[in-house]
Amino acid sequence: MTIVLTPSLQEFIQDHLVDRQHTDSLKWDALAERFGDPSLLPLWVADMEFKTPLAVRQALIQQVEHGVFGYSLVPDQYINTFIAWQQKRHQVTLQADWLRFDQGVVNSLYAMVNWLTKLNDQVLIMTPVYYPFINSIKDNHRQVVSVDLIAGDNGWQIDFDRFEAVLSQGQIKLFILCSPHNPVGRIWTATELEQILALCHRYHVPVVADEIHQDFEIGSQKFTSVLTIANGRYQNEVVVLNAPSKTFNLASLLNSHVIIPNPEWRQQYDTFIKTIHQTENSLLGQIAGQAAYEFGGPWLDQLLQVIRYNYQTLTNTLADHCPEIQVSTLEGTYLSYLNLAPLIAADHIQDFVQRQCGLAVDYGRWFSPRTPTYIRLNLATDPAIVATAAEHLATQLALLR
Ligand SMILES: Cc1ncc(COP(=O)(O)O)c(C=O)c1O
Structure with a gap:
């Protein structure tokens, strides 16, 4: 089933998406320290670019204003x-x-x-x-x-x-x-x-x-x-x-x-x-x-649709440009695990992902020495970020053929 960015989903994204740069975010502000390059597009740490539900923020504000x-x-x-x-x-x-x-x-x-x-x-x-x-x-x-x-x-x-x-x-x-x-x-x-x-x-x-x-x-x-x-x-x-x-x-x-x-x-x-x-x-x-x-239930239901949409973007883009890349089927979590092995050797993965694609990801070797050709991408983010990351990966991978 094709997932569409309906007006209500677009509104959800618009209402909740935040720029996290320079907010002491590990994902966004530790790129130089962790990856040696502050300009990378981050899809690593498993948190999101979406504000928590309004009711949560309001409850927190009330306590903050209470002051104790x-x-x-x-x-x-x-x-x-x-x-x-x-x-x-x-x-x-x-x-x-x-x-x-x-x-x-x-x-x-x-x-x-x-x-x-x-x-x-x-x-x-x-x-x-x-x-x-x-x-x-x-x-x-x-x-x-x-x-x-x-x-x-x-x-x-x-x-x-x-x-x-x-x-x-x-x-x-x-x-x-x-x-x-x-x-x-x-x-x-x-x-x-x-x-x-x-x-x-x-x-x-x-x-x-x-x-x-x-x-x-x-x-x-x-x-x-x-x-x-x-x-x-x-x-x-x-x-x-x-x-x-x-x-x-x-x-x-x-x-x-x-x-x-x-x-x-x-x-x-x-x-x-x-x-x-x-x-x-x-x-x-x-x-x-x-x-x-x-x-938070209705908020979560919208968020899940955004993740499904982003997963669709990633799989479609890769299928169009380099169908030999295997994207693990995403049943649970918002983290996509991809095997780049058909086109690239383990020793070159980091250089390829960072220098050629400009991305910060979790590397497969962090999860097991047996998955060194995998990368993990966080899909709980702006669809524009996922589209850019997917495009960079797909076009650069296609060039390796
Ligand atoms: C499987 C799993 N457990 C635990 C955590 C982190 O939990 P916490 O932040 O509560 O320590 C994560 C974060 O990505 C996770 O994926």
Whole structure:
């Protein structure tokens, strides 16, 4: 189905698009430091050029005008709106006492590794994967064990034989799942998730599921939480991490969730987490999150259309000029993973992307040494930026033939 920039979508873009240059934005203002060239067009960091919903900004303004930012409580209303969002959008039924707060999902990844494993233990991930997964294991002096996802004709697939072979050796103490999966863009099906959870159950391996991208359903595949698999049969063996930050562009407000249905695990987590930090909730993060969950649905629906439109621009432009380039099917996330291998060797990717195309991207080698010819492009941005990036890539790639 062709996605059209309807007048209402154009209005959404016009109302929400902002110039982030010179605003201390990591994506826009760290180009010289990170890429050695301040003039690159940035499509790297996973945040957006769109203002958060008006209701969120208004709620924040009200608190700013109140003028006090002292220690705060999490009101029941926050918890209720979050629970209602999970129920309505994802048919996940949460209980309020399962919920804990943290200041970012990456923070929680580090905490999970520390809590659930010991020094030198083996922690399993599926690569390529969002690189803080790898860092959270290495920085805590645990061993990374990775099972490679397989890029085939039907898109990225889990190598279940290898997954089970690794688990069956009995050394894995934790599996960290990325669902939906950054960077390959898969929304795992209920069948795949059940297979994962059944294997982890069989080999007594706890699962931490990072579901931060849950709200980005780009194609027809719907997101399923590990909490709902097999009518909740595995709830006591999983911890879910999520946040309103990716969905509503709130990353720097540092408000995220740790969901632990298992009461014994919860008790252990509460005891453990005190030893690393006494987390206070982020007042502004929680005010923003509450307004977003309460009023942000229509905004999100428009945003998803913009991402779909941008994905269409990218795939069409590449298909027209260089059909041999493989763009991973984008089911979830707003991040497109492209393999430039048919036209360019791994050693030349960085030079080609930066010098010839003028782009700043996430490189495939950051996510796995096995995907050095891939690049990841952020599509949650101005359609004009995506059109320019796609055009530069397509025309420069075509010249390589
Ligand atoms: C899979 C995944 N987890 C976590 C994060 C970051 O979460 P936070 O900003 O809450 O630390 C990202 C950001 O791109 C992500 O893609």
